[in-house]
Amino acid sequence: MSIDMQEHIPLVMSMVPSLLISILVIPLLSLLVIRWRRTCVTAIHPSSTTQKRRVPPSPPTLPVIGNLHQLGTYPHKTLQTLSRRYGPFMLLHMGRAPALIVSSARLAREVMKTHDVAFSDRALSSTGRRLLYDGKDVSLAPYGEYWRQMRSLCVLQLLNNKRVRSFKSIREEELALLVKRIEDASPTPVDMSDAFATLTNGVVCRAALGRKYGKDEAIGRKFKTLLAEFVGLLGAFNVGDYIPSLAWINKLNGLDKKAERVAKELDDFLEQVVEEHESKLNKPCQQEETKYNNYDNNCTRNNNEGESDGDGDGDGDGDGDGDGDKKDFVDVLLEVQRDNLAGFPLSKLSIKAIILDIFDGGTDTTYVVLEWAMTELLRHPKVMENLQREVREVAKGRLNITDEDLDRLHYLKAVVKETLRLHPPLPLLVPRVATRDVTVDDYDVAAGTMVIINAWAIGRDPDSWGPNPDEFKPERFLGSPVDYKGQNFELIPFGAGWRGCPGIEFAMATDNFVLANLMLRFNWALPSGMRAEDLDMTQSSGITVHRKVSLLAVATPHSS
Numbered sequence: 001m002s003i004d005m006q007e008h009i010p011l012v013m014s015m016v017p018s019l020l021i022s023i024l025v026i027p028l029l030s031l032l033v034i035r036w037r038r039t040c041v042t043a044i045h046p047s048s049t050t051q052k053r054r055v056p057p058s059p060p061t062l063p064v065i066g067n068l069h070q071l072g073t074y075p076h077k078t079l080q081t082l083s084r085r086y087g088p089f090m091l092l093h094m095g096r097a098p099a100l101i102v103s104s105a106r107l108a109r110e111v112m113k114t115h116d117v118a119f120s121d122r123a124l125s126s127t128g129r130r131l132l133y134d135g136k137d138v139s140l141a142p143y144g145e146y147w148r149q150m151r152s153l154c155v156l157q158l159l160n161n162k163r164v165r166s167f168k169s170i171r172e173e174e175l176a177l178l179v180k181r182i183e184d185a186s187p188t189p190v191d192m193s194d195a196f197a198t199l200t201n202g203v204v205c206r207a208a209l210g211r212k213y214g215k216d217e218a219i220g221r222k223f224k225t226l227l228a229e230f231v232g233l234l235g236a237f238n239v240g241d242y243i244p245s246l247a248w249i250n251k252l253n254g255l256d257k258k259a260e261r262v263a264k265e266l267d268d269f270l271e272q273v274v275e276e277h278e279s280k281l282n283k284p285c286q287q288e289e290t291k292y293n294n295y296d297n298n299c300t301r302n303n304n305e306g307e308s309d310g311d312g313d314g315d316g317d318g319d320g321d322g323d324g325d326k327k328d329f330v331d332v333l334l335e336v337q338r339d340n341l342a343g344f345p346l347s348k349l350s351i352k353a354i355i356l357d358i359f360d361g362g363t364d365t366t367y368v369v370l371e372w373a374m375t376e377l378l379r380h381p382k383v384m385e386n387l388q389r390e391v392r393e394v395a396k397g398r399l400n401i402t403d404e405d406l407d408r409l410h411y412l413k414a415v416v417k418e419t420l421r422l423h424p425p426l427p428l429l430v431p432r433v434a435t436r437d438v439t440v441d442d443y444d445v446a447a448g449t450m451v452i453i454n455a456w457a458i459g460r461d462p463d464s465w466g467p468n469p470d471e472f473k474p475e476r477f478l479g480s481p482v483d484y485k486g487q488n489f490e491l492i493p494f495g496a497g498w499r500g501c502p503g504i505e506f507a508m509a510t511d512n513f514v515l516a517n518l519m520l521r522f523n524w525a526l527p528s529g530m531r532a533e534d535l536d537m538t539q540s541s542g543i544t545v546h547r548k549v550s551l552l553a554v555a556t557p558h559s560s
């Protein structure tokens with residue numbers, strides 16, 4: 001498929017508002033004669049129309065819109081249903097764009113391991129292009145040298161284990177705020193969805209920018225709103241990406257204009273952040289007067305030189321590994337730029353794009369794991385009891401679980417894996433695009449085809465998980481080598497291969513730590529009168545699937 005076809009493939013197709021689809025489909029249906037496509041014999045590559053190729057099975061399509069009308073509010077669920085009929089390797093048409101839907105662990109392995117390089121491109125929507133500096137970030141950068149350089153920068157400099165450990169004191173401080181909020185509310189119910197979102201935003205903001213922005217400062221409120229708009233826009237259905245002749249609708253419905261405004265305002269904000277970090281880097285002794293005080297006086301600083309860091313090693317860094325490295329991501333990136341450590345010239349634009357990736361990739365996804373884990377624990381009191389027993393045994397009367405304790409919490413790890421299996425935060429991962437023609441399992445896949453891996457369906461496939469795949473049962477992971485790091489294709493919430501998520505350690509360091517400590521400190525129940533079976537499990541629609549209704553829970557402090 002040609003490059004310009006790729007331009008018309010959106011970032012994700014998981015956000016197709018059913019209303020918009022209905023509006024499109026009804027007039028189209030009345031105007032156009034339904035044309036059924038024959039499956040298995042149609043050429044999908046524009047350059048090979050004369051040649052019959054073996055293409056994966058497809059449901060019938062409608063003219064112009066292809067299969068778009070079939071996606072519904074929860075595409076991961078409708079695609080699962082369709083794949084039961086058409087198989088785990090199924091070709092759909094999103095308007096003009098062919099999209100391969102993969103719904104089994106075996107075929108996910110074929111795509112993400114056997115043919116990893118051939119499926120390493122991304123689908124960059126026109127909105128994503130506008131918001132992420134024309135794909136100059138990591139997650140949407142086209143496969144090639146630039147992406148390789150940016151990804152290794154991200155992996156080696158920002159998201160390595162040592163750097164993740166260096167944010168230990170941030171995690172501890174944000175947890176302390178969460179615990180206080182829960183204690184203050186007790187015994188009235190706490191909105192745990194909001195509490196988890198606040199915590200993960202705080203951790204990411206401080207790790208990336210060196211501070212967080214309070215509710216009472218205008219710039220903080222604006223940044224929060226902009227981020228929400230940014231994430232919403234990345235997942236928004238952009239009709240022009242699928243049906244180029246209808247691209248004018250994006251002007252009419254204001255999508256283009258909104259993307260333009262959000263991109264500009266986010267850029268202004270990041271420009272200011274980078275400038276302030278630059279002045280700190282250039283004039284270290286004046287940092288107090290420059291970086292933080294410009295914004296406000298209540299900012300939470302990562303650096304706490306001169307104060308006890310509480311980790312007992314006396315180095316003032318609070319990270320427990322004694323290296324004194326308290327740099328945030330912007331600091332690190334500016335140093336890499338100044339000292340030319342990346343091996344390629346790192347532009348300011350690339351720095352801003354990486355920072356946006358960290359927010360986009362690292363906030364909603366991380367909080368969603370906590371939200372669904374807590375939901376499942378409240379629905380399964382026996383599992384919660386087992387987890388509390390394990391955590392309290394390891395704590396041996398202490399009031400906190402430390403990072404070092406986490407290695408011994410096997411049941412906790414099983415609970416988190418089971419949560420990721422049933423509730424992968426990105427059920428359809430981040431779509432890939434075939435870089436060249438490739439044959440998979442005897443089917444021909446044309447270059448430019450979008451590839452969507454249904455991690456949600458794979459996590460519930462009885463062929464991998466036995467007769468009751470929908471049951472929340474962490475015990476299935478005890479003594480099992482199956483992990484989520486991209487080697488076991490039945491469990492791929494973080495994807496796998498070259499484009500697999502580089503933020504696993506960062507995310508899991510927060511999720512495991514917070515969940516363990518909440519289980520240690522409190523006993524939990526649903527608000528009075530609510531039974532486990534009454535808990536609303538409706539999912540939100542969107543790229544990242546969280547609860548539609550906030551999770552309310554009642555906490556009682558546990559006395560050890």
Ligand code: HEM
Pocket residue numbers: 138139140151154159357358361362363365366369424425426429430431432493494495496497498499500501502503504506507
């Ligand atoms: C529970 C939390 C998270 C989940 C479930 C998650 C999931 C994913 C998935 C499914 C992908 C696409 C993988 C593929 O194509 O094979 C991805 C890519 C990515 N994630 Fe995450 N992620 C999480 C946390 C994070 C965090 C904390 C960060 C950064 C701080 C991050 C940064 C990225 C980046 C930069 C990419 C793009 C990689 C590339 O295209 O080369 N993620 N993530």
